[in-house]
Amino acid sequence: MQCDECQERPAAIHLTQIVNDSVTTVHLCEQCAADKGVQTGATVAKFPLSDFLASMGKGGGASNQSPVGDDTAECDHCGGTLRDFRESGRLGCPDCYRTFSGHLRDLLRRLHGASQHVGELYMAAVSGGSGDAPGIGELRDQLRRAVESENFELAAELRDRIRVME
Amino acid sequence: MTFDINLVPDGGISWLDASGPDGNIVLSTRVRLARNIDGQRFTVRSSPEDNQVVLQQVERASRASRALHDAPLIRIDHLQPAERQLLHERHLISRDLTGLEADGNVRAGAALLTNGCVGVMVNEEDHVRLQCLKSGFALTEAYSDLERLDAEMGGQLAFAFHEEFGYLTSCPTNAGTGLRASVLIHLPGLVLTKEIAKVLQGLSQVGLTFRGLYGEGSEVVGNFFQLSNQTTLGKSETELLDHLGDMVRKVIEYEQQARHVLQRDAPTVTADKVWRAYGLLKYARSLSFEETMNLLSGVRLGVGLNLISDISVYTLNKLLIFAQPAHLAVREGREIGDPELSTARATYTRQLLEADAAR
Ligand SMILES: [Zn+2]
Ligand SMILES: [Zn+2]
Numbered sequence: 001m002q003c004d005e006c007q008e009r010p011a012a013i014h015l016t017q018i019v020n021d022s023v024t025t026v027h028l029c030e031q032c033a034a035d036k037g038v039q040t041g042a043t044v045a046k047f048p049l050s051d052f053l054a055s056m057g058k059g060g061g062a063s064n065q066s067p068v069g070d071d072t073a074e075c076d077h078c079g080g081t082l083r084d085f086r087e088s089g090r091l092g093c094p095d096c097y098r099t100f101s102g103h104l105r106d107l108l109r110r111l112h113g114a115s116q117h118v119g120e121l122y123m124a125a126v127s128g129g130s131g132d133a134p135g136i137g138e139l140r141d142q143l144r145r146a147v148e149s150e151n152f153e154l155a156a157e158l159r160d161r162i163r164v165m166e
Numbered sequence: 167m168t169f170d171i172n173l174v175p176d177g178g179i180s181w182l183d184a185s186g187p188d189g190n191i192v193l194s195t196r197v198r199l200a201r202n203i204d205g206q207r208f209t210v211r212s213s214p215e216d217n218q219v220v221l222q223q224v225e226r227a228s229r230a231s232r233a234l235h236d237a238p239l240i241r242i243d244h245l246q247p248a249e250r251q252l253l254h255e256r257h258l259i260s261r262d263l264t265g266l267e268a269d270g271n272v273r274a275g276a277a278l279l280t281n282g283c284v285g286v287m288v289n290e291e292d293h294v295r296l297q298c299l300k301s302g303f304a305l306t307e308a309y310s311d312l313e314r315l316d317a318e319m320g321g322q323l324a325f326a327f328h329e330e331f332g333y334l335t336s337c338p339t340n341a342g343t344g345l346r347a348s349v350l351i352h353l354p355g356l357v358l359t360k361e362i363a364k365v366l367q368g369l370s371q372v373g374l375t376f377r378g379l380y381g382e383g384s385e386v387v388g389n390f391f392q393l394s395n396q397t398t399l400g401k402s403e404t405e406l407l408d409h410l411g412d413m414v415r416k417v418i419e420y421e422q423q424a425r426h427v428l429q430r431d432a433p434t435v436t437a438d439k440v441w442r443a444y445g446l447l448k449y450a451r452s453l454s455f456e457e458t459m460n461l462l463s464g465v466r467l468g469v470g471l472n473l474i475s476d477i478s479v480y481t482l483n484k485l486l487i488f489a490q491p492a493h494l495a496v497r498e499g500r501e502i503g504d505p506e507l508s509t510a511r512a513t514y515t516r517q518l519l520e521a522d523a524a525r
Contacts, residue, residue: 078207090291092211094204094326094334097341101330107338108331114400117332119343120316122325142329151329 003029075099121154174238178258178280182487184479186302190470191418193350193390193483194257194299197308197407199316200335200344201294204326208336209273209289217275217289224288227322228279233315237281243272248501251492253278257299263290284311286319291336292344294319303418305347305411309403332399342399347407349414350379354389354467355424356417358436365420366391373397374413379459379486388459388486393417425471440468444477448519452508458489458515476523485515 001011004027011027071082080092082100091097097104108115139162146155181194202208203220212220228234242250242263250264250272258280265272277288287295296315298308319325326334332342340346356362366376375396378386393414395406428436443464447453453461466482468474487493494510495501502510 077205078211080211088210090210090336091208091334091338093207094202094328097328097331097334104331104338108341108399111339112342112397112399116330117328117342117399119332119345119402119406120313122320122327122333146329154329 001027003027003032005029005032005035073099116151118153121157174240174258174280178253178256178285179487180283181257181299181301182480182483183301184483186300186304188418189302190466190479191352191421192303192414193352193486194301195304195308195347195349196257196297196299197305197312197345197347198295198297199312200292200333200340200346201296201316201319201323202326202334202336203293204324206293209291209293210336214274217273220293221275221277221288223323224286224294224319225277225279227319228286230322231315231318233284233311233318234279234281234286237279237285240278240280242276242278243274245272248492248495252496255490255492256487258285259287260290260295263287283308284315286315292340294323294325303349303414305349305407305414309345309347309407313403340398342397343401343403343406345398345403345406346394347410348377348392348394349410350390350392351414351417351421352388352390352463352466353417353421354463355421355428357389358439359424359427361420361424365417369393369413369417370396372409372413374410387456388463390459390463390486425467429471436467436471437473440464440471440473444468444474447515449516450512452505453489453512453515454504454508455490455511458485458511462486476525477519478522481518481522485518488518489515 003009003011006029009029009031012030013028013033071086074081075092075096076099077095078092080096082103085091085096085100091100105115139158143155143158143162146152146158184190184193186192186195203223206212206220207216209217225239228237240253242253242259242265245253247264247266250259250266253259254261254264254266259278261267263273263276263278265276273289275289279286279288283300284296284298287297296312296319298312298315300308328334333344335341335344353362353365356365369376373396374393376386377392377394379388379390379392393410395410398406401409443461447458447461447465462482462485465474465477466479469477469479469482488497489511491507494507494514497514498510
């Protein structure tokens with residue numbers, strides 16, 4: 001379907017309006033929609049990700065794990081690479097977040113304006129998910145990591161737990 | 167396998183009943199939490215065997231939860247395309263889970279457990295998508311049901327969680343809280359007064375996004391918009407929900423103002439549009455889906471403005487769902503395409519409206 005405005009580009013946005021006596025749907029391409037001041041969720045949602053994905057691996061991302069520009073380094077767990085991610089927009093497994101943490105921190109900051117989670121903490125994960133309570137040494141390790149990553153909410157929680165055990 | 171939708175408690179449509187707060191303007195509220203199982207590859211890279219393992223674990227965890235302990239397990243991967251489409255039309259599963267997009271292949275182990283307003287989609291883009299769907303504008307209520315389910319499931323399953331990035335998801339746009347809350351809202355007043363573009367643009371500037379009736383990628387029909395949070399990381403669940411809630415409340419206010427303007431400045435034109443929509447809906451012999459949605463929008467506005475009193479909001483909600491292709495096919499007992507489909511839609515619509523008016 002073509003854009004009603006420029007008659008050139010494919011229509012991506014469909015706005016339903018009631019003009020005079022009839023209900024009409026206006027079909028617009030993303031550019032004409034933007035010119036008319038209509039911003040779609042899709043453009044807003046897609047843009048930063050695709051933009052970033054395109055620039056990634058071309059020396060754009062600051063990574064501490066892999067040499068700049070190398071997008072073929074594999075995640076140990078799933079074998080996924082940054083190139084795979086760039087192509088599909090999806091990561092391969094939870095470990096990818098650790099493997100590519102440098103790149104992802106940049107991306108998350110661009111997407112969300114922050115990379116530090118401040119919502120609900122998953123306590124089963126904090127204790128290893130096994131049901132065994134972690135030792136005080138392990139908690140101190142986690143505390144150090146939490147402080148390093150500026151996760152102060154988690155740090156405070158861990159500090160409380162260590163205090164109880166001491 | 168033949169699938170019986172009656173297995174689903176309430177048919178999964180208790181959210182249609184228009185009983186919720188602001189039920190005339192806000193149809194429904196949905197909140198979902200994306201979760202994945204640690205040590206398992208995401209479904210984009212997983213094998214069918216991996217998906218089976220995930221499904222078994224999630225089913226076991228669901229059985230230990232209060233909300234889903236006796237919920238029917240619906241194996242989406244065992245259903246016919248039309249049956250998957252039906253569940254999607256009913257807002258019970260996402261387009262992704264139906265497998266009807268792109269390559270059309272349903273993912274092995276794709277499943278749904280649902281009971282009342284809460285449910286869990288298994289082997290969607292993420293292993294676990296906990297969801298809650300409520301009638302009307304009910305963000306707090308929807309999230310509190312979900313929070314309980316999340317805690318129970320999280321106690322049984324090892325969710326992938328990162329100290330810095332929070333809950334880990336296949337797509338980084340969902341990482342952190344994994345929370346997406348959306349409100350399905352009807353805004354004919356803002357569309358008619360041409361204020362809608364301004365409002366939507368304003369929303370995008372405060373971190374909210376909008377989509378059509380069926381979520382991601384779907385177009386806006388019948389002046390129904392799904393407003394939701396754009397970001398999921400860096401704010402707490404409560405902050406995200408409060409922010410969306412505040413903005414939706416503003417949008418409801420704007421919509422009410424716009425309706426007031428219509429009635430004050432153009433009462434005849436407005437009434438004419440409403441009654442024309444009603445007339446077409448009631449007497450047309452062939453209706454496309456898009457036309458039906460647009461006419462329903464006009465009638466719904468008429469009910470909201472107290473111009474039409476013999477049609478309930480529930481009937482209008484019901485038409486939104488049951489006038490869709492897979493639902494009409496089920497009624498007819500066979501697959502149908504146009505022009506029969508449009509005829510069947512007009513017949514069904516007429517029957518429903520006549521039954522309502524006769525009450
Ligand atoms: Zn154009
Ligand atoms: Zn990986």
